[in-house]
Each structure stands twice: as structure tokens, then as C-alpha cells.
Amino acid sequence: MNAVSRPDLRRPDGQPVRVLVVDDEPTLAELVTLALRYEGWDVRSALDGATAVRTAREFKPDAVVLDVMLPDFDGIEVLRRLRAESDNLPVLFLTAKDSVEDRIAGLTAGGDDYVTKPFSVEEVVLRLRALMRRTGVSEAGNDATLVVGDLTLDEDTREVHRAGVEITLTATEFELLRFLMRNPRRVLSKTQILDRVWNYDFGGQANIVELYISYLRKKIDAGREPMIHTMRGAGYALKPAG
Template sequence: MMLEKRILVVEDEEHIRKFVKINLEREGFIVEEAGTGEEALEIVKKKDIDVVVLDIMLPGIDGYEVCRILRQKHPTIGIIMLTAKSQDIDKIMGLEYGTDDYMVKPFNPMELVLRVKSLLRRMDPLIEESNHIVLDPPFKIDKYSRKFYKEDEEIELTPTEYSIIKLFTENSGKAFSRDEILNIVWGYDFVGDSKIVDVNVRRLRAKLEDDPSEPYYIETVWGIGYRWRDK
């Protein structure tokens, strides 16, 4: 059980918000509530939030805008987006704004709890290896502080982006299928499609490649998935 982790549930429908809160509290989480995006941003300013469970359809600013602001000001917060729509465009938009995961309503509350736990595991700073610095010039990854650098300049990564880049840099030259990346990074049999991997890779390329349209470091292995270039 992951104790002392603080989860913010942002949902304008009170009965859904309370139901999610009850299930998270049963697992030992501290739960904050917000009914609007504006209220959620104020809570994040005042309290240390580990994961935000964020509905897209909110009064005032919507979940996409909340996600964009959170990623800009609090890049290490985990974000799971909720949507009542099943269209791919809603999922892709959420991923493009920087969400780590998504769930389509109606959902099983215990599945949401499992996804929160999975995301927290990706964010866990505990280091098993004595050597916590990985060097792959011009990059450096510090597994203790969970920071990633290019030419000694820090590149801000979301928790999911960090987990993917850690997987790649620790396995240079190894080709990973999308399903393998899903199982290793997300930590469960993901109920959805591989677009969540593609979008995260596209975001990573935009952040670290000299020319994202002609990626050098994160190679596409056609018909399989991706690999980190073995120099």
C-alpha cells in the first residue's frame, strides 16, 4: 500500500467525485477534491499533489487547459485524464497536452486505483543500483533526482516520458515493440491502443531531438516499435 500519497480528484459531478474519493481513501491515499479547473489549480499551488485525476468536461476552463497549465508549472505531477467520450481524438488531445494516462467513463473504480498505483510506481525515486547516473552523450539521466539533461541543460519530462527515456537509455540498440513498452512502463495490461506510446515518443522527440522531423536518437523500427540509437 502506498501511504501518504496525495491525490487530487477534479470532477464537477459530485457523486462521481465522492465515489472515486472513497475508493482511493480505502487504499490509504490522502484525497483532495475540486469541482472546477480553477479550484484545482489553486489546490496544487498550496499543497503537494502527487497525482491529479482530471475530468475533461469541467465548468470554466476545461481539463485540457488544466493539464496544459499543470505541465507548464508542475511538470513532475502525474495526470490521469477522465473522459465521457470514446472518440480517439479526445484521448489523443489529452495525451498531446501531457497526460500520463486516460480512462473512459463509465469506469471501474478499482481499475482507476490500479492505474494511480501504477503511475506512482513510475514516479518512485527509489534507486536499486549504486550507480544512479547514466551517461549517453550528449545526454545524462540522474535516476536519483529523476532528471534528464542534454548538454548539461535539464529537459523537463513528465513521469511517463521519464520512464520511457530511462528504458531506452538503459537498453541502447534494443528494439521495443509498442506492447512491450506498454507493459514495462505502464505496468499492467493496458486497456486501449498503442497510440499512447506513439504520442509520448512524439513528445520526447520534440523535446530532445535536434530535428524532430528527422529523429536521430529515438529510431522508429518499422513494423515493431522504437529503439534508442546505439552509438
């Protein structure tokens, strides 16, 4: 997959956008959370309504991705409680229900948009961007550079440098490095990397990840203090050298 670089959304204070993801399916919540972190956003997740309300009070998100069906109380009640404290908070509903009545109920309750399951993660990202632009979150347009330690990656020019030395990467190596740099210090599993960098089922051939990690190491870490680390049994993490 050759991902298309888009301008970063930023809060008015220049900090990354904060998004709260609420869904009682852990795998789905993790998938959406990971995709939004790939956008460079600060993301928290919750698996039930009570945790969602508590997390929102502490985290103060700029937007919420909210499942309608939750194990304690439903998403519409979560929305009511959130809006009592932040009446302009953008909310994107997720639901397995697709009837007109359910759509109307969610939007009438104050939801800003509505996506039915199954959905593409890309659709969720695009709709969230649209919602947040309407509420004043700005695009950082000209700043498309990722920096981790002495490693820099320009998403517009697709140039990579370490300690000022230019490094030439293939398209896939670039996407893999970008994913690692958008999640510094975070341990990323082979499955997560396959999903975001290749974007399709590789039939369990996670060794393709090992292969490309080895390619990156030869270019990024060769003759230098290593930045790409293997977490045995867990995955890989990119950390500043030193």
C-alpha cells in the same frame, strides 16, 4: 466483498500519497475520493478548473485524476497550468468521450493515461498505482498495519488486537473494520459503507450496516471505552478511545 490487500504506496518521506480528484459531478468525485482514501491515500477534490489549480498549489499532489469536461475551463487547460509548476506530475484523465481523437488530444497535451466513463473505481486505483510507481512513489510493502488508538489491524495476517488482546472477526466484519480504520474520525454514511464493503446494491437495505456495526461493537467495544460512534442521521465514525 473480500478485498485484496495491496502494499501501501508512500511518498519518499514516508507520508501517504497525495491525490487531487477533479470532476464536476459531485457524486462521482466523492466516489473516487472515497475509494482512494480507502487505499490509505491523502485525497482532496475540486469541482472546477480554477479550484483544481488553486488546490494543487496548496496541496502539492503526487498525482491528479482529472475530468476533461469542466464548467469553467477544460481539463487540458488545467493540465497545462499544473505542468507549468510541476512538469512531472502524473495525470490520469477521466472523460465521457471515447473517440480516438479525444484520447490523442488528452495524451498529446501531456496526460499520462486515459479512462473513459463509465469506469470501475478499481481500474482508476490500479492505473494510478502504475503511474505513481513509474514516477518513484514507493511501496511500503512490509508495513500493512493500521493503528487507531489501542486498536491494531494487520492487513497481511488479518489479525486484530485491542489493547494487546486478540479479537476474532468474520471476513465481512474484518472488511468493515478495515474501512473504518482507513478513515479514522471520518463520518461514513451507510451508503458509502455498503458501496465499499459489500460492493453491490443491497436494495436500500441499509439495516445490514447497522447489523454488522452491532457485531463489531460487541467484539471491539465490549467492556471497553467505545471507539465506534453513531452520528445520528449521518453515519458512523471510528475514533480513538479517550
